[in-house]
Amino acid sequence: MSRLEVDQNQSNFVLDGKPFFYLGDTVWSAFTNITTEEWEYYLKKRKEQGFTVLQINTMPQWDRCASNQKLYPFATKDGYTFDFTRWDERYYENARKMCRMAVEKGFQLALVVLWLNHVPGTWGSRMIDDNVMPREMIRPYTEKIVEEFDEFHPVYVISGDTDFDTPQAVEYYNIALETVCEKSPLSLKTMHIKRGYDLIPEEFLDRIDFYMFQSGHNKEGQDMAYKLPESFREKYPEKPMINAEPCYEQMGYSRKAYGRFQQEDVRKAAWSSILSGACAGVTYGAHGVWNWQKINKPQNPVLGEGFDAPFPWQEALQFPGAWDYGLIRRILTDLRVRKLVPANELLENDTEEIRMAVSGDGRYFIYLPYSTRLSIRKELPDCTARAVDLENGRNADVESSVENGRTVLGMHPFQKDVLLIVEEMR
Incomplete structure (x- = not known):
């Protein structure tokens, strides 16, 4: 199995020496929510639509929808609060099976190591702190992730939706990044950060291979799709950039504002980012896929951001914007575009x-x-x-x-x- 690499031009990726366009899909809740049969259908459909990368949270997504799977990475009595000292090997066995199915279909994996609600001093853990991981477990847990998944040559996304506004947050993520660098030196590493945020601590810069930013789901502030890559180009060394979480199709506007992002909105976010310096790729999201809403399950309350209800995953998987994102990849690949300079x-x-x-x-x-x-x-x-x-x-x-x-x-x-x-x- 081949490993994704950064192109010599420092703007794009290559795989087996050939240009690779990172067309990601956010399916954050895959390992906890999706059955084998559902996963098989999902992979078939996203392959048809042209996707090349799947972004998955290795921890249970904190705002996922309800599921009967009852698979968790740690021992738990209530399915909510974890005993971080005891692994649940059933979870990892199932997750590896899903990864194997994905790579056999030709997908690259981008696995999030530590979502923000498990890290003290982030905006997420200030909202809900029931499952903050003890500091002494960060290294063993990160080692476990590499041990379980490194055979699939994933991109390691060290942080999830985070900020770095406190020394505690920086320390936790520094331990995780240091561990991945030590245990998987050839893999690509990056950070997924919160909406509208452009701060990467200086001590991380020489150890991450590309930048992820998030233009996000606020109705006001969609100009972040081009303002953030402009900021990254100005502030940091040149590396590939990706808008890793633009507005999701049919996601309700955050902060409980009435309205939903449409097909045209998600196209605009993608192209605005790509032509502003983030030409290595772009990530798509469908409201109902990322959190995996099932027809016979109650809709999730969605912590913090106040989004409107998701659609069932079967419907969300067919949203037309997914085909529009596939067209992005086809246009740039067919035209052999290797680098775009704003x-x-x-x-x-x-x-x-x-x-x-x-x-x-x-x-x-x-x-x-x-x-x-x-x-x-x-x-x-x-x-x-x-x-x-x-x-x-x-x-x-x-x-x-x-x-x-x-x-x-x-x-x-x-x-x-x-x-x-x-x-x-x-």
């Missing part, structure tokens, strides 16, 4: 919602939420331009002209968002 400074249009990047080989990629004329601060006299309808996959030629040292692109004929691909003739 280039919004070339656009004259007065809005940050339009995002632009260049590939370095005479191609310009522009995400356009609504049809309008565009002006590029560069003469491209013999360029070709086409608009890809991101909902239906249709293509249309777009007129271009050079005026006063600028290249002007005409309106495209589609009523929703498109990707404009402009190529210089060489």
Whole structure:
């Protein structure tokens, strides 16, 4: 089995020496909630849709839906509070079986080691502290994770949805990261951090291989999809970047605000991130898949964020946005795009919602939420331009002209968002 690596360009990944686009799905609750039969169907469907990576929590997701599985990583009397000194080997046996099924289908795994509610001094453990892991168990637990799962060559996501605002949180995650580096030196490591957050402690920077950020599920603040990669590019050494938790399709707006994110919203979050520097990949989420809502089970109350109720997983698995994310991978893979450098400074249009990047080989990629004329601060006299309808996959030629040292692109004929691909003739 091959191991995922960082490309020499420090912007993307390679697998077996070939470019690899990280198209992830958040199925955080897989190891506790999903039966073998359900998992088999899930893997088949996500493979058809074009996904390449599965993001799974190795601990029970704190806001998962109810399940009859009764599988937990530690001994427990009530299915809620754990005895961190006693493993439940049934859990790991089942989890390894699920991992084996996934890798046999061609998926890469991204396994979260320590979700924030198990770590003192995080926003999650301040909300609910019943299962904070004792400090002395961090290293044994992390060793256990590597021992059980390293044969599958996963990406190790050391933290889950966390902040690093206290010395305790930094210490816990430092122990976990140090342990994974020691026990699995060749694996890729990263940190999954909370919505709108861009702080990575300096002591972690030389030991993580790429950055994950989260534009999240607040209706206000969706501009984080492009502002966070801009911030990471400015503050930190160059490494691949991924929006590891953009708004999920049909997720209710957080803070109990009325409304749900639609297919077009999740497309916008993805392309806004990719063309702003996070071109290594992107992660999708469906409200009902990440927490695995079953038809005959009560809906989960969802701690903290106050989201509206999820859809049954069978319905959520079919949301149309999943196919749109598969199209992202196909477009960039078919065009052999290895690196995208943000280039919004070339656009004259007065809005940050339009995002632009260049590939370095005479191609310009522009995400356009609504049809309008565009002006590029560069003469491209013999360029070709086409608009890809991101909902239906249709293509249309777009007129271009050079005026006063600028290249002007005409309106495209589609009523929703498109990707404009402009190529210089060489």
